[in-house]
Amino acid sequence: MIWNPTKECMSREDMRRLQGERLHKLVERVYHNTPFYRRKMQEMDVTPDDIRSVDDIVRLPFTTKQDLRDNYPYGLFAVPMSQIVRLHASSGTTGSPTVVGYTRRDLAIWAEMTARCLSAFGTDCNDIFSVAYGYGLFTGGLGLHYGVEYLGATVIPMSSGNTAKQIKLLHDFGATAIACTPSYALYLAEAMAKTGIPREEFRLKTGIFGAEPWTENMRREIEHKMGVNAYNIYGLSEVMGPGVSHECEYKDGSHIIEDHFLPEIISPETLEPLPYGEQGELVFTTLTKEGMPLLRYRTKDLCSLTDEPCRCGRTNVRMSRIVGRSDDMLIIRGVNVFPSQIESVILEMEEFEPHYLLIVDRVQNLDSLEVRVEVRDGFYSDEISKMLALRQKLSARLQSVLGIKADIKLVEPYSIERSEGKAKRVIDKRVLQ
Template structure:
């Protein structure tokens, strides 16, 4: 099933013509209604008339997270307050939060984008969703909520917390689909086992995961433990929220809703476009957004794009899994390290649980990396020789993947703190000194 056959299966040349027309309209909008962009364009000697086709997007300025903070709260809005019907904001973990405004049309496009995603996952109006993303300023909860309703399905707005009640309602009401972070899906699987309710009594068959990076190994872990098909959904609050891209049942990359969000891949250092298929930083332009449209927003997410049509019939460009972020990449003794690399190793070794933390420190002016990882109960032992063998096994594998040695600390089962939201995977003590 395909929700929007016209847009999701559009001929590439037709798509480029549509994107070009929408880009031209967008540039006129921000030039006349957003002083920030007008000033940027004037400094570059650009006017809206310089933009004719989608190829002209490279002439336009980039936008960064810092630009949003510098213009807090409404400086990047392109619609008057009388047309803004909802505000969302980032968590604000560093500096001021980024505030995003939506018009009625923005919310309608968002809901339609989510409906495309849900249909690609194989869900229909006959499904019952429990949405366990956070509701409120975070875009995850309300984004999925209204998308499910737009699909015509039933939604239980669980939000985060109170996992015992979540399990009870999933079981008693017959939930068939779950939307949450990958970390919470694993946590929920553990708690279902502890609840004593047989998994066979649950009707859950689809898991919609986003909000944090995850790997193919984690997908297999979640699918095995929950007995579901797990699909990736991607988004970010600055652009819209969840629903910017989505996997289909082929699970071979995430289709970008490119009639609304135009993607580019650039080199994070030179800012130059990468060749087709090349890995780099994902840049997104909101082609149709009214409340707070953004030109060439640097997401900091590292991935690649493929324009080959998918076996599912969709022709929209697909993005690979996020392999890391250009701004949370760890540089340890001159080596680039991504938490996702560690995760892939942990999940490929059957002796370990998918729960880990990276602790980075600096001792005598030398960076150190400690990897704390839980051992599964079946493999945890008081025999020192057995534990040393396990430690060597994961240490050798990590060294071959990362290119540097790591101090491995084997943890008892269930000893690493669980999260009902995004897991804190990295503790970088260097920033405290």
């Protein structure tokens, strides 16, 4: 079902006009309320009056995650704190996390757009959702939560972890839909099979997966093992949270909620806009956001866009699956991990050489991160316990910085490749196809 046909099936011409009007208002807002943007626009000699249609977007400055960090915590907010009703913060990043603030209206829009997604997945007020994304600073849990309520369905605020309890409640509460990361879905499906409870006793029929890149193969596997129809939901905290785009029953790309988010594809090298169909970095401008509106936010996600009408009747632009990143960020178990974060932890510890190798893999359907490091001369010990303590010390520090557990492997001196130029620091064995 199409939740909001007026917006979702608007003619391209009307959509462009609506986006143009909203863009103009947005630029006025940030120009007057966010010193960061005013300064950037002044440097580029652009005033709000120069921005009249979506075509003028190329005149606006880009925003990066670094800008968010540099303006930590509230520097990019465009309203006084009295109007901010909720804060979220991104998962582990080097230094400061990135903070996002929402006004009451932002939250209402977020819930409505998430309801559009859920409706496109064929769910309605009769469904019972287990939201197994983490609740808290992460936008996944609460984002889906309010979307489900807005839809009028029942929400089980399950949050992540405690698989045995998840399964019991899915079963006992007769959940018909589940929202979580695709890798956790696979893990959960296997755990469900191991309980020996026949699959017919579960009523699950819809799976809503996102927060990390996944593949058609994973979709087939999840659908087969869990007996659900699996849909992709895309989003990122900086822009809003889950629900920025979603698949429909045809699963042929994700529909972008275009009346609220203006997408562009740019070349990550030249920063020039690329035409529909070409692969590049996805950029979003938040057309209606009040709390923390962003101009041309560089997601670093690589994909392509199409404005071909979809068989479902929606006319908004669709994005392809994410095929990679334009930076070195890894998404491990739904958490953003930058090799530079791991590097900084290792560099701070005198016990280790500054060389490391990260091996990312998917073991039993869960992402794994192995960090190989060499112990510095002088810190080798004759005692196993001391070596293990060294390993534990690094493990604990990494966990506190990354938010996820890494397996540390101590390796012999000089066994990690040294190179003058760009060393290969990451081996990602997960195959995304």
